[in-house]
Amino acid sequence: MRFAEHWSHATVVATRDLAPTIREIILEPDVPTGHWAPGSHISVAVLIDGQPERRSYSLIPCADGHLRIAVRLADDSRGGSRAMWALQPGSRLEMSNPTSLFKIDWSRKHYCLIAGGIGVTPMLAIAATLARRDVGLSMHYAAKSREDAALHDELGALLGDRLALYHSAATARLDLAATFAALPTDAVAVVCGPLRMIEAAKHAWADAGRAASDLCFETFGSSGRLPTREFRVRIGTTGQEILVPRDRSMLDVLNAAGFDVISDCQRGECGVCAIDVSRVDGEIDHRDVFFSAEQKHQNGKICPCVSRANGTVTIDTLYRADELPSQAA
Ligand SMILES: Cc1cc2nc3c(=O)[nH]c(=O)nc-3n(C[C@H](O)[C@H](O)[C@H](O)COP(=O)(O)OP(=O)(O)OC[C@H]3O[C@@H](n4cnc5c(N)ncnc54)[C@H](O)[C@@H]3O)c2cc1C
Incomplete structure (x- = not known):
């Protein structure tokens, strides 16, 4: 899908590490972006090996008209996330207006949010929007470890016991088949995470006999099963x-x-x-x-x-x- 894109500039106001490999970056746009739909992202211009490239980052709710993103330092990468991690307060960058790739039916009565790793970033705005409404809501968040679970505390404050965290040291495992089987028939699931998680969710959703259009997902990147090589x-x-x-x-x-x-x-x-x-x-x-x-x-x-x-x-x-x-x- 293509969007009408408008590019403008922003200044980095602050940075802070949310997890060992996840850095929050607060931006003050030159041109106020106004309201953006939950699940939206911005694209930013980065230089990789001296060549202009673009990378996208999901927006996390933030006060004061600022924009908040969180960037995972990707290993095995061409350099986009490294360029973002090099930003300091005062740095300038070029960014697009916010747009969303999620096609969520907001008229349903039940929602199930599933995030894996850095896929948590768009979920905070989606969860905050749904938490304000009278709907059934649950969120399942899988991270490498408790320490790597960026934004978990904010999500916990928002969702309480409707949030389940899964990580390597925890005993509970995310069981997509059981999770989907327990959902009411009108439920929509929203998934953002690594390719394997999205594939597993698509599979379990189909096996549960649910309509493909009721599963919304967004992929962040292109990591695969095999190492990236020529x-x-x-x-x-x-x-x-x-x-x-x-x-x-x-x-x-x-x-x-x-x-x-x-x-x-x-x-x-x-x-x-x-x-x-x-x-x-x-x-x-x-x-x-x-x-x-x-x-x-x-x-x-x-x-x-x-x-x-x-x-x-x-x-x-x-x-x-x-x-x-x-x-x-
Ligand atoms: C809508 C959207 C929202 C996003 N939101 C976020 C967010 O909130 N936070 C965040 O950290 N990231 C987000 N991303 C991902 C982000 O845009 C970048 O892709 C990410 O920062 C990695 O960029 P990179 O240049 O460091 O790594 P890349 O070079 O893009 O590498 C990422 C992966 O791609 C593989 N790869 C490397 N080279 C190639 C190649 N030549 N061809 C194919 N695959 C290759 C690598 O194996 C690596 O695992 C989002 C992406 C999208 C599309």
Whole structure:
């Protein structure tokens, strides 16, 4: 989905560590952003290896017209979160207006919020909005450890015993099947967390016989099952091989090589960039949430915006942009 984006500047007012790898950053925008929908995020401009890039950060409720975000320092990263962690009070940055990717039906009577790790950030505003209304509400928050559970105290103050925290030292485990089975039929679930959590939630939601449209989710990134490393793409029709380096996406590399691969969300959600795969010598690391588990298992298509591989992936149907005129003639 595309939004009308407006970019302006903001000044960092304060920073503070909420957890060993999660830093809160308070921003004062030059242009007041006004009301933003719960679950909204801003995009910010960052320089990675001297190149302009953008990264998105969810908004956490904050007083005084300031904007509050929390950034996890990502290991295995191209550098966006490192650039955010380098910000100090007084630093300036360019940011977009807030927008939301969540399509939550706010008219329901029951809601179940599920957060994993840094996926907690959009949940605070969503939980605060729902807590003010007369609706059934529960939240399940899974973190690596109690120490890593950023914003847990704020959520606890808001939700009391409607909040359950799961971490490695706790005895209780998040049981999605049981959680969904216990929900009233009109309930909506909102999930934000790592790819594996979203996949598991989609699976459990479907198994519980619930409508796919009643499960809202947002993905933050592209971490996968396998470490991020370089791999090769072979164009089936010509045999041409292209290297996808560790720090670039398959989509970027194909477009830079002159193939017009259309794309939209670039988060592995919309499937617009999906490409047919004819052979895999190695293993595909599907990092999208668009294809079903069965489709991923079949390896017939790949979302090149986020998914990667080990080895070589052969794709067909691509043509070089400069061959178009002769083909069209
Ligand atoms: C709507 C939205 C809201 C978000 N909200 C937050 C938030 O509140 N807090 C927060 O910390 N983050 C949030 N994010 C994620 C954030 O935008 C960044 O993606 C994150 O900070 C990591 O950026 P990075 O450059 O450090 O890491 P990246 O380089 O983007 O790496 C992140 C992951 O991608 C993998 N990766 C690395 N290189 C590649 C490559 N070439 N191709 C594919 N995958 C690769 C790595 O394995 C790594 O695990 C949000 C993202 C979205 C879309």
